[in-house]
Amino acid sequence: MGNCGSSASSEIHDIDYGHERVVYYEEADEVQKVGSVYSQPGSKGLNQDAGILYQGYGEENGAFCGVFDGHGKNGHIVSKLVRNRLPSLLLNQRNTLAKAITGERADGDLFQSKQVIKWKEACTSSFKLVDKEIKLLDNLDCSCSGTTAVAVVKQGDGLLIANLGDSRAVLGATTEDGIMAVQLTTDFKPELPCKLLLLYIQFLFVA
Incomplete structure (x- = not known):
C-alpha cells in the first residue's frame, strides 16, 4: 500500500497510514507550485523510510525534497528525526553563511558563484550537525x-543535490521521445569503502 499527498496548505501533513512516513509542507505565502510525495512499503517488515516535500523553501519559490532510508534497530526513528530537522537546519546554516556576501550583489556572476559555494558549505555543516x-x-x-539521505533543493533555476549512502535522486527530462530518466546521484555501497562515508554535493542549473 502506498500513499500520495498533494495539496495547497500551510500545515504540515504527516501521513502515517500503516507504515507510511511522508510529509508534505507548504509555506503560507501563496506558493503556486503543486507537488506530491509517495511512500511504497516493501515486503521486509517495518518501513524505515521517511520523506518530505517542502514547497516555498528558501528563496525564489524554492523547494526541498528529501528521502531518508533508515537501517538498524532504530533506523525508522533516525530517518524521521533527520527528515524533520534537516530542512530548517540547512536553511539556517545557509542564511548565516550568506550574510557574509550580501554586499556583493552588484557583481552577478561572482555573487552567484559564491551563493553556490555557501549552499554547499551549509549542506556539509548541516549534515554534520x-x-x-x-x-x-x-x-x-x-x-x-x-x-x-538524499536531498534536493531547488532555488530559481538551480538544483542542489546532496546524498549520503545509496538513496537515489532521478530527474525527469523532457525529450522528443518523451520523458527520460537522468540519475543525479551515485550510490555509495559497502563495496566502495573509500566512498562509504562520503557526502557528495553538486549544483546544477536546469531550464
Whole structure:
C-alpha cells in the first residue's frame, strides 16, 4: 500500500497510514507550485523510510525534497528525526553563511558563484550537525542505527543535490521521445569503502 499527498496548505501533513512516513509542507505565502510525495512499503517488515516535500523553501519559490532510508534497530526513528530537522537546519546554516556576501550583489556572476559555494558549505555543516544532535539524544541508542539521505533543493533555476549512502535522486527530462530518466546521484555501497562515508554535493542549473 502506498500513499500520495498533494495539496495547497500551510500545515504540515504527516501521513502515517500503516507504515507510511511522508510529509508534505507548504509555506503560507501563496506558493503556486503543486507537488506530491509517495511512500511504497516493501515486503521486509517495518518501513524505515521517511520523506518530505517542502514547497516555498528558501528563496525564489524554492523547494526541498528529501528521502531518508533508515537501517538498524532504530533506523525508522533516525530517518524521521533527520527528515524533520534537516530542512530548517540547512536553511539556517545557509542564511548565516550568506550574510557574509550580501554586499556583493552588484557583481552577478561572482555573487552567484559564491551563493553556490555557501549552499554547499551549509549542506556539509548541516549534515554534520544533525548527525551530532542525534548522537547526543539520551533516549535513543543509534550506535547500530542510522539513515541514508538524499536531498534536493531547488532555488530559481538551480538544483542542489546532496546524498549520503545509496538513496537515489532521478530527474525527469523532457525529450522528443518523451520523458527520460537522468540519475543525479551515485550510490555509495559497502563495496566502495573509500566512498562509504562520503557526502557528495553538486549544483546544477536546469531550464
